[in-house]
Amino acid sequence: xxxxxxxxxxxxxxxxxxxxxxxxxxxxxxxxxxxxxxxxxxxxxxxxxxxxxxxxxxxxxxxxxxxxxxxxxxxxxxxxxxxxxxxxxxxxxxxxxxxxxxxxxxxxxxxxxxxxxxxxxxxxxxxxxxxxxxxxxxxxxxxxxxxxxxxxxxxxxxxxxxxxxxxxxxxxxxxxxxxxxxxxxxxxxxxxxxxxxxxxxxxxxxxxxxxxxxxxxxxxxxxxxxxxxxxxxxxxxxxxxxxxxxxxxxxxxxxxxxxx
Numbered sequence: 571x572x573x574x575x576x577x578x579x580x581x582x583x584x585x586x587x588x589x590x591x592x593x594x595x596x597x598x599x600x601x602x603x604x605x606x607x608x609x610x611x612x613x614x615x616x617x618x619x620x621x622x623x624x625x626x627x628x629x630x631x632x633x634x635x636x637x638x639x640x641x642x643x644x645x646x647x648x649x650x651x652x653x654x655x656x657x658x659x660x661x662x663x664x665x666x667x668x669x670x671x672x673x674x675x676x677x678x679x680x681x682x683x684x685x686x687x688x689x690x691x692x693x694x695x696x697x698x699x700x701x702x703x704x705x706x707x708x709x710x711x712x713x714x715x716x717x718x719x720x721x722x723x724x725x726x727x728x729x730x731x732x733x734x735x736x737x738x739x740x741x742x743x744x745x746x747x748x749x750x751x752x753x754x755x756x757x758x759x760x761x762x763x764x765x766x767x768x769x770x771x772x773x774x775x776x777x778x779x780x781x782x783x784x785x786x787x788x789x790x791x792x793x794x795x796x797x798x799x800x801x802x803x804x805x806x807x808x809x810x811x812x813x814x815x816x817x818x819x820x821x822x823x824x825x826x827x828x829x830x
Contacts, residue, residue: 575601578816579635580618580644581658582606585777586672587646589809591618600816603638607647607654628660635665642819644812645671645803649773652798659801670815671805674774676797677782684791691716694769694793698723706765708781709795711736717769726763750777756784769793 575598580587582604594600595617602618605625625631635643645658655671662669679685688694691713698705698720707714707727714727715736724741727733733744743763760768768785770778772794785792806812 575599576816576819577601577639577641578603578644579638579640579642580604581647581654583651584646584648584672584674585775586674586809586812587644588614588616590644590646590672590812591616593809593813594618594816607651625657625661628657628664631657631661632664635661635667640665640667642816643667643669644816645669646809646812649674649676649797649800650771652800655800659803662803668819669803670812671800671803672809672812673800673805673807675807676772676774677779677794680786682786682789683782684785684789685794686791687794687796689796691795692719694795695720697793698767698769704764704766706760706763706768706781707737708768708770708778710771726765751780753780753783753787756780757787760784760788760790765790767791767793769795771795772797 578594578600580590580602582588582591583606587604591602591604594602603621604616604618605621607624608622625634634640643658643662645655647654658669686697688697691709695716700722702722702724705717705723705725707717707725711729711731711733714729714733717723717725718738721739723739725737725739726743726745727737728745728747730746730748732746768781768790770781770792782792806815
């Protein structure tokens with residue numbers, strides 16, 4: 571460790587990453603950098619230094635870990651950010667930096683849920699069928715374009731960033747807002763817009779679960795996109811677990827850390 575402080579790189583963009591950054595901010599024994607992909611034009615302010623943009627694959631991330639003398643790497647990226655998680659695992663192994671992933675639990679089907687689970691956004695488009703429907707898309711901006719292949723539907727698309735033409739369909743209502751969203755407000759929105767089916771990623775967490783609870787209460791079907799495979803690395807479900815791992819590792823080597 572450099573200068574007595576543990577140098578920590580958090581790969582962020584999630585609530586868990588922000589929570590961990592807040593917990594570590596101001597500690598003299600921790601030197602934290604939060605890395606964001608840069609897909610959000612106006613990210614929320616954070617109490618630690620932020621770097622924005624990609625690293626250039628696993629090799630670029632490995633170079634960064636070496637050049638910055640990073641002691642611990644935390645992968646707190648979105649459950650669907652498979653590429654950066656794979657790069658993090660390869661870079662950490664190449665450099666010999668202990669890696670921990672924060673992986674929030676996925677949502678589970680409950681009684682009353684009308685889910686059709688699919689493995690990809692293309693399968694989600696197919697699952698909508700050919701008959702026109704009022705579709706509530708809650709999958710983010712990046713993958714919304716897949717639904718241009720089914721222009722017969724009327725889409726309500728909710729994103730953090732503007733769609734900017736990525737979903738060129740004749741019937742589109744765009745909402746730009748950031749969660750959390752509670753179940754009551756979500757149910758009101760679905761009723762007001764005549765939502766007939768919801769499309770969601772299985773992101774997990776409480777911040778956006780309201781739409782799932784609302785769909786259940788209104789007997790609205792859900793097309794649920796399953797999570798991609800992630801590297802088999804040590805993981806915890808939340809920021810508190812990551813904080814414990816870091817504190818336990820302050821006086822431990824990598825062999826001990828694997829058993830935390």
